[in-house]
Amino acid sequence: xxxxxxxxxxxxxxxxxxxxxxxxxxxxxxxxxxxxxxxxxxxxxxxxxxxxxxxxxxxxxxxxxxxxxxxxxxxxxxxxxxxxxxxxxxxxxxxxxxxxxxxxxxxxxxxxxxxxxxxxxxxxxxxxxxxxxxxxxxxxxxxxxxxxxxxxxxxxxxxxxxxxxxxxxxxxxxxxxxxxxxxxxxxxxxxxxxxxxxxxxxxxxxxxxxxxxxxxxxxxxxxxxxxxxxxxxxxxxxxxxxxxxxxxxxxxxxxxxxxxxxxxxxxxxxxxxxxxxxxxxxxxxxxxxxxxxxxxxxxxxxxxxxxxxxxxxxxxxxxxxxxxxxxxxxxxxxxxxxxxxxxxxxxxxxxxxxxxxxxxxxxxxxxxxxxxxxxxxxxxxxxxxxxxxxxxxxxxxxxxxxxxxxxxxxxxxxxxxxxxxxxxxxxxxxxxxxxxxxxxxxxxxxxxxxxxxxxxxxxxxxxxxxxxxxxxxxxxxxxxxxxxxxxxxxxxxxxxxxxxxxxxxxxxxxxxxxxxxxxxxxxxxxxxxxxxxxxxxxxxxxxxxxxxxxxxxxxxxxxxxxxxxxxxxxxxxxxxxxxxxxxxxxxxxxxxxxxxxxxxxxxxxxxxxxxxxxxxxxxxxxxxxxxxxxxxxxxxxx
Amino acid sequence: xxxxxxxxxxxxxxxxxxxxxxxxxxxxxxxxxxxxxxxxxxxxxxxxxxxxxxxxxxxxxxxxxxxxxxxxxxxxxxxxxxx
Numbered sequence: 001x002x003x004x005x006x007x008x009x010x011x012x013x014x015x016x017x018x019x020x021x022x023x024x025x026x027x028x029x030x031x032x033x034x035x036x037x038x039x040x041x042x043x044x045x046x047x048x049x050x051x052x053x054x055x056x057x058x059x060x061x062x063x064x065x066x067x068x069x070x071x072x073x074x075x076x077x078x079x080x081x082x083x084x085x086x087x088x089x090x091x092x093x094x095x096x097x098x099x100x101x102x103x104x105x106x107x108x109x110x111x112x113x114x115x116x117x118x119x120x121x122x123x124x125x126x127x128x129x130x131x132x133x134x135x136x137x138x139x140x141x142x143x144x145x146x147x148x149x150x151x152x153x154x155x156x157x158x159x160x161x162x163x164x165x166x167x168x169x170x171x172x173x174x175x176x177x178x179x180x181x182x183x184x185x186x187x188x189x190x191x192x193x194x195x196x197x198x199x200x201x202x203x204x205x206x207x208x209x210x211x212x213x214x215x216x217x218x219x220x221x222x223x224x225x226x227x228x229x230x231x232x233x234x235x236x237x238x239x240x241x242x243x244x245x246x247x248x249x250x251x252x253x254x255x256x257x258x259x260x261x262x263x264x265x266x267x268x269x270x271x272x273x274x275x276x277x278x279x280x281x282x283x284x285x286x287x288x289x290x291x292x293x294x295x296x297x298x299x300x301x302x303x304x305x306x307x308x309x310x311x312x313x314x315x316x317x318x319x320x321x322x323x324x325x326x327x328x329x330x331x332x333x334x335x336x337x338x339x340x341x342x343x344x345x346x347x348x349x350x351x352x353x354x355x356x357x358x359x360x361x362x363x364x365x366x367x368x369x370x371x372x373x374x375x376x377x378x379x380x381x382x383x384x385x386x387x388x389x390x391x392x393x394x395x396x397x398x399x400x401x402x403x404x405x406x407x408x409x410x411x412x413x414x415x416x417x418x419x420x421x422x423x424x425x426x427x428x429x430x431x432x433x434x435x436x437x438x439x440x441x442x443x444x445x446x447x448x449x450x451x452x453x454x455x456x457x458x459x460x461x462x463x464x465x466x467x468x469x470x471x472x473x474x475x476x477x478x479x480x481x482x483x484x485x486x487x488x489x490x491x492x493x494x495x496x497x498x499x500x501x502x503x504x505x506x507x508x509x510x511x512x513x514x515x516x517x518x519x520x521x522x523x524x525x526x527x528x529x530x531x532x533x534x535x536x537x538x539x540x541x542x543x544x545x546x547x548x549x550x551x552x553x554x555x556x557x558x559x560x561x562x563x564x565x566x567x568x569x570x571x572x573x574x575x576x577x578x579x580x581x582x583x584x585x586x587x588x589x590x591x592x593x594x595x596x597x598x599x600x601x602x603x604x605x606x607x608x609x610x611x612x613x614x615x616x617x618x619x620x621x622x623x624x625x626x627x628x629x630x631x632x633x634x635x636x637x638x
Numbered sequence: 639x640x641x642x643x644x645x646x647x648x649x650x651x652x653x654x655x656x657x658x659x660x661x662x663x664x665x666x667x668x669x670x671x672x673x674x675x676x677x678x679x680x681x682x683x684x685x686x687x688x689x690x691x692x693x694x695x696x697x698x699x700x701x702x703x704x705x706x707x708x709x710x711x712x713x714x715x716x717x718x719x720x721x
Contacts, residue, residue, distance in 0.1 A: 073675035111701040193674030228691035320706045324692035439704040
């Protein structure tokens with residue numbers, strides 16, 4: 001007992017272990033199995049490749065396990081792969097090289113995976129090999145003698161079934177003391193790929209003999225899902241299902257949250273003494289942050305579906321189906337996964353581009369991702385469509401409102417593709433890069449890994465709501481509330497609020513902006529909303545609500561009526577026509593009103609030039625398209 | 639070593655279902671090293687599984703895995719197939 005305490009708190013520094021393996025090797029499942037998914041997530045020094053590390057106790061020894069980015073070889077191609085290579089070779093300043101390496105290979109694809117193992121062994125570091133999915137080898141009628149593999153390689157080999165925890169106890173014991181791991185007498189040839197794979201083939205013949213038979217279920221499924229006609233239909237059906245579900249299934253939860261925040265605001269006003277601080281809390285913080293948190297269910301649902309499709313193996317197939325189309329605009333199949341994520345939020349989408357190997361295509365995807373209709377645009381679309389587009393039926397279940405919404409989604413996606421084509425033929429001109437994607441067997445994803453991935457996406461969104469949007473909400477409240485207007489007893493509360501608004505800093509800013517936006521059909525109040533929405537698009541709605549001094553800034557019906565009621569003081573005509581609404585919708589399709597996206601673009605591209613260019617390009621496009629929309633709509637008498 | 643009659647072909651010319659053995663991976667700047675790292679080296683057997691609905695990319699089975707690659711990247715690979 002005393003001995004254990006001495007070891008735990010003794011001077012010996014924790015053992016540093018690193019997991020290295022190709023994508024789809026089961027590395028992340030193994031990491032979670034060993035550490036219980038309590039990873040500390042950060043970045044590698046100087047770059048924004050995600051660094052995941054977790055502390056764990058191996059017997060009586062403290063250790064840190066580093067989950068390196070997936071890589072097919074140690075000849076770096078993508079930013080992720082380069083980091084993995086530099087960490088294991090000790091060439092990343094600020095990152096200490098690991099004490100020992102744990103190479104991970106999928107037991108069903110040894111003839112490819114061992115190529116990376118050869119490169120790792122050639123480094124001459126203490127190495128242990130983990131063979132994953134050993135249950136699948138047997139299930140498919142293959143065989144593998146792990147003891148023979150260990151003898152031939154000259155290093156310890158452990159077989160595991162990561163998601164079931166099989167073999168983890170033995171692996172933990174092995175990991176306890178790398179000092180006792182045997183090392184190969186002679187390192188395998190690693191520099192020349194031909195020699196490396198000749199070594200792999202010889203080893204494979206000695207230890208395994210025959211290739212693991214292919215997964216017949218995967219073959220049957222692929223015959224349908226990758227069939228020219230059936231596969232395309234399934235792809236279309238999956239996409240329709242994805243969007244239908246986020247619009248219908250997420251709504252009850254969103255309504256509940258919406259009501260919850262309204263109720264909290266009402267309760268706050270009842271409990272707290274009337275005054276500036278209560279106003280800041282109820283109208284500023286609760287209204288602002290609440291209007292954003294309402295979208296959490298939609299984001300969680302969309303990311304659950306995307307991560308599920310990815311885990312099952314479908315997104316790789318989808319990328320295979322659409323690669324040609326993306327190739328026409330200078331992108332590739334792998335970009336599809338990022339662009340799909342951008343429907344939820346551009347931030348995780350931009351971060352997911354790290355898996356794209358070609359820097360040119362990665363940059364193009366980063367720059368056009370903000371055109372995809374993210375969930376922050378939804379409240380704006382919902383409000384304006386409900387307020388101004390007539391709810392007439394066009395055909396069957398299709399209504400005009402739904403069609404306008406669909407049109408906005410299509411406009412965003414087509415502009416993203418068009419802009420990618422433009423970038424690829426101008427600023428990012430260059431030879432098309434190679435596209436390589438592995439189609440792993442269909443597998444049911446581990447619920448724990450799925451939950452962890454969804455949580456990471458949701459956490460990034462929550463962090464945004466808790467920082468930038470909280471700050472913006474408070475600033476906007478301040479701009480709307482100061483300087484304080486002197487109370488006039490002759491005015492009712494609504495009139496008092498109007499006087500306050502017109503004299504406020506925000507009111508003056510809106511009026512200053514009016515000449516620039518009048519050609520688009522907007523008045524100074526929309527101007528205030530647009531300035532506020534530069535922080536985040538959804539703030540437009542809560543700002544307008546604050547401006548219209550409706551009792552409940554969360555109540556879209558109230559805001560909708562207020563927009564309808566708004567009359568020009570001089571002419572008595574409605575201020576907002578359908579033409580204004582359409583022009584505003586188009587503006588939101590194009591403009592890059594999202595501080596977090598701009599920040600992440602800067603981080604991921606390593607320069608402020610690209611986000612600045614994207615912002616200017618998108619703003620110019622937004623202004624031009626809104627101007628044309630407004631004029632054309634007016635010409636049609638809308 | 640028996641002499642079998644084989645035809646030397648471009649990999650991109652193989653039909654779905656056809657298989658062959660790599661004889662050379664030549665000259666494709668940039669992608670050559672990457673293909674080699676994935677195990678596209680002389681003497682390796684592979685098989686074309688299918689072609690995407692729009693004609694590109696191509697799904698290939700090699701070394702027990704299935705990879706999708708564009709025709710352009712396969713241009714430089716020559717294979718020999720049984721005559």
